[in-house]
Amino acid sequence: MLAAKIFLSGLFLKAESSPAISLALAEDAGKPRVSQGEGVTPERPSLQSLKERELALHTREQEIRKKEEELVPLKKDIEEKLGELNELQMRLTSYAKALAEREEAMKDTKMAHLVELYTAMEPGKAAAIMEKLKMETVVLILRHMKGKSAGAIISLMKPEMGAQVVEKLSQMK
Template identity: 40%
Template sequence: MKVLVRLLNFGLFLKVLFLTFIIWAYFFAPNTILNDTWASKDGGQKRSYGSENATAKGQGDEIEDLASLTINDRVKAVLLARLRRLHKRELELDQRERDLKLLKKEIEERISQLKALEERLRGPLAKAKKESEGRFMHLVGVYSSMEPQRAALLLEKMDEDTVVRLFSAMKSKKVAKILSFMEEDKAARISARLSRPDISSP
């Protein structure tokens, strides 16, 4: 009988203990668990936000660095392109200057050659001119010494330019006598040309 009472008392004690645990778990344990959970969540979020902020900041720095590097690269590319163009232009100007110097040298050499040729030809030309003048004056002397009638007969067969040149170098009295024996129309034309002031002997 005593044993049964003890068992009943022990069973009652267990029930009371179990109910107490249930009540404690219901009212107190959830808050503790929730607080721990929220604390862990808040900490995780804070850590997450912190890491995200750090990551965002790092990415921002990287973007800024990338942008600055891109700008620098662009500036460098522009400057290099300009330098290349300037260098190319400088080379072209140098080449043009060299070409002009060569052309100038060739022109100077050609001028020197022409001057040398002129000097070489000056003597022969002067000699030829002198000989031509000598032959012309010889003809003047020949026709001046002829009888006017015979001279007129020979001069009528020549072209008028040659006759005018010969008459311009002869004495006027001799010319008048020869013209009197020449054909009238030709004599008139020659006389008109002899009266012009631009008659010159070779």
């Protein structure tokens, strides 16, 4: 019988040395062994940890609600300020428009005064003075004059200047 045990042990040792069996034994070595009577249970959170998590979530929810309540008056203030800013912007736009109209009226008044001034002058003196002014100013003044007065002044200007003035007047709309 001893011979039989030795023989079987040799076979067993021989079997463990084969590559397939060695690989299978190595894989089993890494797995935990379960003894009879022990059940394998997947890891589940305990009731205590679930209650703690629920409490933390509830606390967080209360904090968020509190912050939302704090934001309501701030939002109202911002909306009021925006309303005030919009109103101020509308008033400023209105003032700017009124100022531009007033400026234009003053410009027209000044131009009307210049037109009267140059119309009242002798055409020769008006032509001599206009020859020393900027071309844009001369054209604006003559444009607002009656044709007869403007023609008399242009006729007494130097021919080159008169030609430039007539050309500029013809290009104006």
